[in-house]
Amino acid sequence: MSVFISVVSHGHGELIKQLSCLATLAKKFTVVVKLNLEERTLIPYLEQNRIQYIDEQYGIGFGHNNNVVYSYCKKTLDMNEHDFFIVFNPDLISDLQQIDKLVHYMSKNEVKMASVNLFKDEKFILPDNSIRNFPSLSQFIKSFVGLGNSAIIDKGTVTNPIQVDWAAGSFLAFKASHYSLLKGFDEGYFMYCEDIDICYRSSLLGEPIIFHPEIKMQHLAEHANRSIFSKHFYWHVSSVIRFLMTKVKLTNSKSSID
Template identity: 30%
Template structure:
């Protein structure tokens, strides 16, 4: 079993280098890291070479889904990723200690499920939970979140997850067997940014596939909330994605993908 980590930088070179997660991941014998630069930056180019990370610079900018799908194909066609290996989608703002990495790898070797989500936290003291696991939203939930700041889809993981399989997990950190990602044709590239993770989880749900929660794997997510900045391009990307997710028919395979 081997892990192939997919990281996409949208001018995130500073946080990627400062956090040091790619350096720690790449030093593990069971892990290969692929970093795709949406806009080529010299610091990230140098850092990836230094840390023995596979670095790819885009010729044209692409969205989150398209970039991760491209990394999947690179892992499969160039690096020889096998069906039973794991493809890991990882945000550039995730921090993992060496202990967290060791715990992740040993857990995957012991459990042998096809789809996982970790217990993301917001601080290194492990006091605040990220909301990376939520209940599937309806369109009204998006409106209530924006207009009334309601948090109806949030989950109190300290109280334990129910066995209803009504949850989706954030694309900030997802672990998927390569054969499952391939069969679902990866992320739907109709989404440029936002909601592609909800869509992906729901498409797998159609086949009765749900993520396994790794409660004891606790990375830190140094997140930003660009979509909350009203009238920015991030805001509009979020709006378009919400409409697409809310009103499009769900199928197991991605409607648009370079993975065939």
């Protein structure tokens, strides 16, 4: 059983070198960095620290990038169905022990998909709102106009591993066979909601994601501009529409089968 960690870098080279987290993880696990634009100064660092990298197919979406890494791990690095595939943001900080604990739990309890407890600070005081209930259209609208988000789950009330609807794509761990069964991320999403979508599709298969409050990592999240004139706003709205339409379609399809 091996662990493969997928990291997408979109100009994150200096941050990756500064944090040195991936270099630490690569001492025990197979780390693969997918470059989404040309970063020639990062490549020597990756090679020096025995970090695998894919330097092609620039400008594709988040989910598509991770699917490319998954395919590379299977075809080139001999990842098999018993291994674990972890989607890991370049702005996360974790040590080896946290990954070990998660993989041990998933293996022991036959968990197919899991996430961990993300915080905005190194002392693990400021929580990242990284676990939520599946959103409705009204919740999306309220969130867009600044009226809060009732889909957010208060992590402070969670003390043991529990099932949740979805967790942020900043960190998602999969049994490799389950990622394959899901056919990876839906590449129709360029950015935003692909994490909701894959968690929703997994739940329909009877495999909800398991959140682990005791496994903690720091997330140096910088949220992109979402003004109505930004491309991020467009990506977000189009992804919301796609998810809501897909949710209805998949739910109806499952109901007809049942």
